[in-house]
Amino acid sequence: MGRKILFVTTDQQRYDALGCNGGIVARTPVIDGLAAKGHRYERAQPQSVVCMPSRSTIITGQHPSTHGVWMNGVALPADAPSVASVLHDNGYRTALIGKPHFEPFLDPFARFAENRFARDGLVGLHRGFEHFEAATHGAIGPLHYARWMAQHHPEAVSMFYPVLDMSLEVNAAGGGETGAPQVHDNAIPREWYHTDWVADRTISWLDSLDADDDWFCWMSFPDPHHPWDPPASEVGRVDWREVPLPAGYVADAGRREAILDSKPRHWRAWYDGSLVSNYEAPLAWVPATLTADQVREVNARNAVECELIDEALGRVIAAVQRRGWNDDVDVIFTTDHGELQGDFGLLFKGPYHVDGLMRIPLVWKPASSAGVTPSTVTRPVGLVNLAPTFCQIAGVDVPEWMEGAPLPSDDADAAARGFERVLTEWDSDLFGVDVHLRTITRDQWVCTTYQTGHSHDGTEGELYDLRDDPLQQVNRWDDPSLSALRSDLLVDLFDHQPAMHMPWRRVEAPV
Amino acid sequence: MTLGSIRHEIRIHRPAAIVWDLAGDAARLHEWFPGITSCQVDGTTRVIVLGSGIPMPEEILVVDNTQLRFQYRITAGVFVFHRGTIDVIDLGDDTCLVVYSTEADPRAMALTIGGGTAGALDELKRQMESSQYEGAR
Numbered sequence: 001m002g003r004k005i006l007f008v009t010t011d012q013q014r015y016d017a018l019g020c021n022g023g024i025v026a027r028t029p030v031i032d033g034l035a036a037k038g039h040r041y042e043r044a045q046p047q048s049v050v051c052m053p054s055r056s057t058i059i060t061g062q063h064p065s066t067h068g069v070w071m072n073g074v075a076l077p078a079d080a081p082s083v084a085s086v087l088h089d090n091g092y093r094t095a096l097i098g099k100p101h102f103e104p105f106l107d108p109f110a111r112f113a114e115n116r117f118a119r120d121g122l123v124g125l126h127r128g129f130e131h132f133e134a135a136t137h138g139a140i141g142p143l144h145y146a147r148w149m150a151q152h153h154p155e156a157v158s159m160f161y162p163v164l165d166m167s168l169e170v171n172a173a174g175g176g177e178t179g180a181p182q183v184h185d186n187a188i189p190r191e192w193y194h195t196d197w198v199a200d201r202t203i204s205w206l207d208s209l210d211a212d213d214d215w216f217c218w219m220s221f222p223d224p225h226h227p228w229d230p231p232a233s234e235v236g237r238v239d240w241r242e243v244p245l246p247a248g249y250v251a252d253a254g255r256r257e258a259i260l261d262s263k264p265r266h267w268r269a270w271y272d273g274s275l276v277s278n279y280e281a282p283l284a285w286v287p288a289t290l291t292a293d294q295v296r297e298v299n300a301r302n303a304v305e306c307e308l309i310d311e312a313l314g315r316v317i318a319a320v321q322r323r324g325w326n327d328d329v330d331v332i333f334t335t336d337h338g339e340l341q342g343d344f345g346l347l348f349k350g351p352y353h354v355d356g357l358m359r360i361p362l363v364w365k366p367a368s369s370a371g372v373t374p375s376t377v378t379r380p381v382g383l384v385n386l387a388p389t390f391c392q393i394a395g396v397d398v399p400e401w402m403e404g405a406p407l408p409s410d411d412a413d414a415a416a417r418g419f420e421r422v423l424t425e426w427d428s429d430l431f432g433v434d435v436h437l438r439t440i441t442r443d444q445w446v447c448t449t450y451q452t453g454h455s456h457d458g459t460e461g462e463l464y465d466l467r468d469d470p471l472q473q474v475n476r477w478d479d480p481s482l483s484a485l486r487s488d489l490l491v492d493l494f495d496h497q498p499a500m501h502m503p504w505r506r507v508e509a510p511v
Numbered sequence: 512m513t514l515g516s517i518r519h520e521i522r523i524h525r526p527a528a529i530v531w532d533l534a535g536d537a538a539r540l541h542e543w544f545p546g547i548t549s550c551q552v553d554g555t556t557r558v559i560v561l562g563s564g565i566p567m568p569e570e571i572l573v574v575d576n577t578q579l580r581f582q583y584r585i586t587a588g589v590f591v592f593h594r595g596t597i598d599v600i601d602l603g604d605d606t607c608l609v610v611y612s613t614e615a616d617p618r619a620m621a622l623t624i625g626g627g628t629a630g631a632l633d634e635l636k637r638q639m640e641s642s643q644y645e646g647a648r
Contacts, residue, residue, distance in 0.1 A: 073622065106623045109546020110562030111630060119563070142563060167513055168589075168619035279619075283513070431515055431618060508626030510619045 003367045003393050004329045005087075005216045006320065007386075009058070010309055011051065011099055011137075011225035012349065013335035015044075015359040016246075017306050025243055026303035030314040031333055031363060036374065038331075038365030039409060043380045045422045045441060046337045049349055049357040050280055051101045052076070052511075054336040054383060059083060059102065059127065061387030061402030063423065068501030069102075070427040072279060073509045076102040078113055078127070081401045083387035085128030087216045090396050095124075095131035095205050098198040098220030102127065104509035105136060106168075111508075115142040129218070133201050135194045137222045138163055144201075145194050152192075159188045161227035165284075168510075170348075171227070172282035176301070177240070180294035181285045181347065183301055184229035193231050194222050195305070199312035203319040211323065216390065219316065221309050224339075226348065228301035230308060237307060240293070240300035248343030248356060248471050249295055256345050262475045264450055264460040266435060267352065271345060275455065277435050278428045279510040281348040288345070295342035302341065327368040330393050334362040334383065343471075351426045351435040353448045353462070354472045358424055358441070364389070364407060372409060379414035380422035380441050381407055403498065423497055429507070440493035446472070447489040461486075514592065515621025520610040521632040525639045527601035529647045531579045534597055534609060534635060537571055543638055544631040557583065591616040595624070605648075609635060 016023045020035040021042075046054045048064045056062075056069040056076040061083060069076050080102075088094045103112035110116050113126055114134060119142055124132040135145030138160040149157050161184035165171040176183035190196060202219045209215055223230070250256035260268040269275035273286030313333070320329050340346040343356040362381065366372045384404035391398045392406040408414035426437040436451035444467040452458040461477040463486055476482050523530055533539055537557055541550040546562040557569045572594070573582035579599040584590075593615045600608040611628040615621035638644075 073626075104623075104626070106619065108561045108563050108565055108623065109627045111546040111627065115563075164619075167617040169513070169617070506626065506629050507622060508629075509623045 001212050001328070002214045002395055003370070004214055004325055005390055005393055006316070006329055006331045007216065007218045007390070008313055008331065008333045009098075009218065009220045010306075010335040011220075011222050012337060012339045013224055013306065013361060014338045014341055014356060015361050017224070017302070018361050018363075020363070021361055025238060025299060026306035026310070028306060028310040030310045030317065031361075034331055034333060034365035035363045038363060038372070039375050039377055039407070041362040041364075041377045041381055041407070043378060043422070043441065044334065044360050044362035044382065045358045045380065045424055046360055046383050047424055048426065049337040049353065049424065050278075050426075051336055052104075055101050056080070057383050058336070058386050061384060061399075061404055063384060063403055063498045064425055064427075065498045065500045066403060068505040070500070070504065071429070071507065072511045073104050073106075073507045074505045075104060075112060075508050080127075081399070082128040083390050083402075084216065084218070086391060086396060086399060087394055088128045088130060090394060091214060092394060093131075093209055093213045093215040094129045094217075095133075095202075095215070096127075096129040096218040096220060097131070097133045097201045097205060098135050098194075098218075099222045100132070100134050100220065101136070105141065105511055106509040107142070110142065118142055118144040118147045131205050133205075135198055135222055137194075137225055137227060139194075145197055148197065149192065156188045156192055159186050160184075161186065161229040163227060169283040170279065170281060172285035174294075176297050178291065178294045178297045180228075180290075180297045181282055182226040182228055183294075183297055184227055185232050185235070186229040188231050190231040190233055190308070193308070195308045195312050198222075199315050202316050206316075206319055206323065209323075214394070216394070219313075221312070223309060224302045224305035226339075228298055228305065230301060230304045234304050234308060235301065238300040238303045240297040243296040243300045243303070245292055245295060246299065246342045249292070250345065250473070251292060253345075259473045260344060263462060264456060266455045267344070269455065270350065275433070277433045277454070278350050278430055280350055287347065290342075290345055290347065298347060299341060302339070330367045330370075331365045332363070332386065332389070334386070335360050336383070351428060351437055353424055353426065353437055353439040353446070354464075355466075355470070358439070358446070366393075375410035377408055377411055377414060379408065379411055379419040381414070381419060382422040382424075421492060421496065423493065425497070427500075430510070438493055438497055440489055440496075441466075442489060442492060444468075445485070445489060447486060447493065449490055449493070463489075513618040514614060514616045515618025515625075516612070516614045517621045517625030517628075518610060518612045519625060519629040519632055520608055521636050522602070522606060522608050523636045523639050524606045525644055526605050526648055527579060527599050527607035529644060530607050530609060530635070530639055531576070531599045533639070534599055535574065535576065535579060535581050537574065537581070537583070543635045544627065545634055546627055546630070585615075589617070590620065593620070595628075
């Protein structure tokens, strides 16, 4: 009998959303407890700041350029490499419960397997997961959670915020007390909400296993991704009026706009409402209209969703303990990417490689039987390191197609094994607006170069000193005193950046 | 209005007339469009049924056997505007280029349908270049 793996992801969660990472709004005692007994990573980054490419990196252990899912709406081929298949082939029982998003959601033709399983009454096998029960942000659509809601609680389906508007664009409608976009009062009882459903289904699957089974369970919560519509019964946990404005929110509009103007031009263009380059933000929403109170309310609702996740995870860990597995289970907690959540006066996500989107929570609590010493890891790591870590935990050779190495257990281990840099890439092309970024984070620097696209001529970039400028407000790309450093970082970036999968995979849908 | 305009094309190593026999037949779309399960034509009205179970009414606009052009529009309420165009272009060497264009408002539907049309072109090519059509003229 080997070590079992509970892999927990959220969607679009910031590093500072957790108490163990300095967060002060949401209470996350369960995850904080895991961090105290395990490894907490202070510089973990996704290889893409949107869902489908990032989740494809998690399952393949490859950078987006290699697996080829270069933007949302590009499908990961059904026969793409999968760490779940590796584990399943080595005797592990495997499950994915919650949000998958390796294939497009907008799929009226039902061309993609993810969208057919619930329709056909199936729960696997898919991508190596023998049990596959899917959910996303709401109760409409073809996934298992939506079917469950329609069958058992049809009166509650319409209680959720409509993610898309009548034009099938990301909805800009505001709610709550401040009119903040994607904030909504959801009358759904907590026990029907997708966070608790994901935990319930996970516990049910775990209870179906034999005591001596080895297992890998990816529990994938759709929250705290917008819409920010947690059950109304829980909203009172956090009074938005008491929520402090985030450090990255620049209250003075003149100073905020000067900071945006120092960055490549698509930053300010989005802020002003003249360019929405991607489908991940509402087309009809102008960030310049965002008020401080709206930022507070968004952060309050987001914190409520984070607390519900923490409590749901606590229930699952209690179920693991009841099964007598506690000493043999590794728990890894992370997310797919971050959320701007008020930084620079912006919400949501897009081609903006700053910490709001790139610095993510990552906690690894190894099984007690492994006898590890708790640590804080400051060296850079990425989601590309997860799949090899799962193989290492399972005692399985890391396949050659995985591009990362297993996560380091501390900084000394990281230094010995060459964890010096982490790469993040962005490509998008939406109705002729294309944007392309390549980013390296190394030492205390984050350096992004822009390739030729709709708004860029290929000379633009961003260079931030994370030590002196942790909020990334001073762009030093054109600082002559840093030109040698900039060149060195770019050489290092392109020495390690995999070449783009050719031909480029096709965009199948907007998301 | 948010109009999306998407175009996909594929070269097929079969004569244009042979490809047109299938691609230009309004009643046979489901034979080569993955995700369309059935297709019923009554005059200029066609109703297709999607893999998700959704029926989609359409109006046939153009069936031009000289230009080898087929045009239609989806008349379902979610669309402010839609036009789909299939062109089969003779390349003069017993091969042809098939172009499938989608214009739609909401624009998100142009991308979503466009993804389907690209898959359809792949399937059309696979079928036409199979041994079933070997030597066909």
